[in-house]
Amino acid sequence: MRSILRWWRSPDQYDWLSSYMHARGFTRPAQILMAVIAASGALVPANALWSPAPANFALLTPAAVVAGVAGLGYTVLWLTRWPTRTQSIGFASFICLSIGLGSWAAADPQIGLMACAALAVSGGYFAFFHSARLVTANLVVALVVATTHVWAMATHGELVLALTMVFLVIELNAGVPLAIQIMVHALGIDLIKSDRDPLTGLLNRRSFQRAVVAMVLDGQRAGDYLAFAMIDLDRFKALNDTLGHNAGDDALVEVGRALGARLPSSAIVGRVGGEEFLVADIITSPVAETLGEQARAAVTATHYGLTASVGTAAVDVTSLNTATIVDSLHWLTMQSDVAMYTAKRAGGNRVHHHGPLQTRRAASDAEHEDGRNVTGG
Numbered sequence: 001m002r003s004i005l006r007w008w009r010s011p012d013q014y015d016w017l018s019s020y021m022h023a024r025g026f027t028r029p030a031q032i033l034m035a036v037i038a039a040s041g042a043l044v045p046a047n048a049l050w051s052p053a054p055a056n057f058a059l060l061t062p063a064a065v066v067a068g069v070a071g072l073g074y075t076v077l078w079l080t081r082w083p084t085r086t087q088s089i090g091f092a093s094f095i096c097l098s099i100g101l102g103s104w105a106a107a108d109p110q111i112g113l114m115a116c117a118a119l120a121v122s123g124g125y126f127a128f129f130h131s132a133r134l135v136t137a138n139l140v141v142a143l144v145v146a147t148t149h150v151w152a153m154a155t156h157g158e159l160v161l162a163l164t165m166v167f168l169v170i171e172l173n174a175g176v177p178l179a180i181q182i183m184v185h186a187l188g189i190d191l192i193k194s195d196r197d198p199l200t201g202l203l204n205r206r207s208f209q210r211a212v213v214a215m216v217l218d219g220q221r222a223g224d225y226l227a228f229a230m231i232d233l234d235r236f237k238a239l240n241d242t243l244g245h246n247a248g249d250d251a252l253v254e255v256g257r258a259l260g261a262r263l264p265s266s267a268i269v270g271r272v273g274g275e276e277f278l279v280a281d282i283i284t285s286p287v288a289e290t291l292g293e294q295a296r297a298a299v300t301a302t303h304y305g306l307t308a309s310v311g312t313a314a315v316d317v318t319s320l321n322t323a324t325i326v327d328s329l330h331w332l333t334m335q336s337d338v339a340m341y342t343a344k345r346a347g348g349n350r351v352h353h354h355g356p357l358q359t360r361r362a363a364s365d366a367e368h369e370d371g372r373n374v375t376g377g
Contacts, residue, residue, distance in 0.1 A: 007132050007181075008132050008133070009132075010131060010132055010181075010185070011131065012085065012129075012130050012131050013130070013184060014085045014129045014130060015085065015214045015217075015218065016214065017128070017129055017184070018213075018214065020210055022082070022210075022213045022217070022322065022325060022326065025326065027082055027322050028323070031078045031079065031082065031322070032079075034074075034078040034091070035074075035075045035078035035079045037095065037121065038071050038072075038074035038075040038077075038078055038091065038094075038095075039071060039072070039075045040071065063101060064101070064102075067094070067097070067098045067101065070094050071094070071098070074091050074094060077091070078091075081321065081322065082217060084217075084218075088129055088130070089130060089134065091125075092125045092126050092130070092134070092138075093122075095121060095122040095125070096119060096122035096123075096137075096138050097141075099115065099116075099118050099119050099121070099122065100116075100119065100141045100142070100144075100145050102115055103115040103116040103118075103119070103149075104145045104148060106149075109152040109153045109156075109162070110149075110153070110161075110165070112145065112148075113146060113149045113150070113153075113162070113165040113166065113168075113169060114165070116142055116145050116146050116149070116169050116173075117168055117169050117172045117173070119141060119142040119145075119169075119172075119173050120172040120173050120176045120177070122138050123135055123139065123173050123176065123177040124176050124177055124180050126138055126177065127176075127177035127178070127180040127181045127184070128180050128181075128184055132181065135177045135178075135181070138173065138177070139173050139177075142169055142170075142173040143169075143170070143173075146165075146169045146170075150162040150163070150165075150166050195207035197270075199249060199252060199253060199271075200253050200256035200271050201256065202256050202259075202260075202269055202270050202271045202277070203268065203269065203270035203271075204270060204271065204272070205270060205272040205278075207270070208268060208272065208278060209326075211268045211270075211280075212226070212268055212280045213325055213326075213329070215266075215268060215280070215282065216282075216320055216325060217322075217325075223281075223282035223317070224282075224283075224284060224286075224316060224317055224318070225282065225283050225284070225285065225288075225314040225315065225316060225317060226280065226281075226282055226314060226315050226320065226328075226332070227280065227281055227282070227283045227288035227312060227313070227314040227332075228278065228279070228280050228288075228312065228313050228333060228335075228336040229278070229279040229288060229291050229292045229295050229310055229311070229312045230277075230278055230310065230311045230312075230333070230336035230337050230339070230340040231276065231277040231278070231279065231295050231296075231308050231309075231340070232273075232275060232276050232309050232310075232340050233251075233255065233275040233276075233299065233307075233308055234306070234307045234308060234309055234344070234348035234349060235307075235348075236248065236251075236274075236306070239251060239304060239306070247304070250304075251302065252271070254303065254304065255277065255298075255299055255302055255306065256277070258299065258301055258302050259277060259279065259295060259298050259299075261298070262294060262297065262298035262301070263279060263281075263291070263294055263298065264281060264291075264294075266281055266282065267279050267281040267291070268280045268281070277295075278333065278336075279291065279295055280332075282317060285314075286316075287312075288312035288314050288353060289312070289351065289353060291312060292310040292311075292312040292351035292353065293310075293351055295308065295310050295351075296308050296310045296350070296351055300349070307348055308348075308349065309340050309341075309343040309344035309348045309349070309350065309352075310343060310350070310351045310352070311335075311337060311338065311339025311340030311341070311342065311343055311351075311352050311353075311354065312336055312339060312351060312352070312353045312354070313331075313332050313335035313336040313353070313354045314332075315328055315331070315332060335354040336354065338354060339352040339353060339354040340352070342354075
């Protein structure tokens with residue numbers, strides 16, 4: 001019973017699976033496949049208009065036309081962008097209702113039962129991206145439609161054939177989604193275990209990128225620019241040599257905690273090297289001076305007397321899409337790293353921003369009077 005309740009309460013996995021697919025370049029093939037499935041919605045009005053007419057033809061025809069138009073709309077959506085979670089649920093619900101409508105309206109009960117098995121498509125989608133509750137709702141639609149046709153076949157003396165076919169419907173609409181959910185949850189557990197740096201508990205480089213992709217695609221955070229801040233601890237080797245590696249490890253843990261505590265709650269923090277940390281956030285300015293200074297101040301507030309060289313870079317969020325986001329993240333990492341080394345060569349304990357030429361004047365005007373922040377390209 002506990003296992004069933006845990007399965008029933010399992011959270012929606014759309015965000016992390018989307019970011020996982022984006023990070024590995026799987027999204028475009030998935031978009032094309034889903035666009036083809038959505039386009040098949042045009043078959044619903046075609047079947048309604050040219051198949052043997054059921055008794056409820058007058059009600060079915062307008063509903064089928066609506067389904068066809070919705071199918072074309074979702075085709076355009078999938079071809080142009082990766083949908084939000086709400087749009088994704090709407091898409092799978094449309095597939096479920098379209099197949100259910102077509103199956104229920106079939107004049108031949110045997111054809112209706114065979115068509116009902118196709119609800120495994122929407123059930124599999126719900127299982128892969130969403131929750132057990134939606135998988136169950138899809139199964140209920142399949143059972144309701146199947147029961148209607150079983151009753152019709154039983155009244156014509158075909159009960160055994162009807163029960164055989166309804167078993168196939170249940171097997172596909174329950175077994176396939178369950179198998180997919182088991183696979184996805186196992187994958188999720190493995191990813192969670194491999195997502196964290198074992199010393200600091202922060203995200204590692206790979207999971208940091210997935211989290212940033214998810215943040216950008218979610219589109220819910222206020223701000224126009226995606227900013228990165230690369231943080232390198234100054235003279236960290238000297239601390240290791242003087243106090244020992246245990247003290248060095250303790251210092252890294254404390255820096256990780258300080259960054260988590262002092263940076264905005266919306267910021268994503270990862271450890272991407274020995275004494276290197278990377279921060280991402282969506283901000284309102286093209287110059288990430290505030291984010292960089294917050295990171296530098298967090299390091300200096302630790303008990304080991306550490307300072308940090310911080311390099312920042314930013315891009316316009318509107319320039320990011322499923323085709324460019326991975327390359328843009330690589331560019332941000334590289335440019336913030338270059339800016340960090342510029343800050344280090346200037347003496348450390350300062351922030352340097354790498355940005356487009358038009359941001360230099362704004363950045364120069366924003367420099368701190370104490371000279372700790374420098375801006376360039």
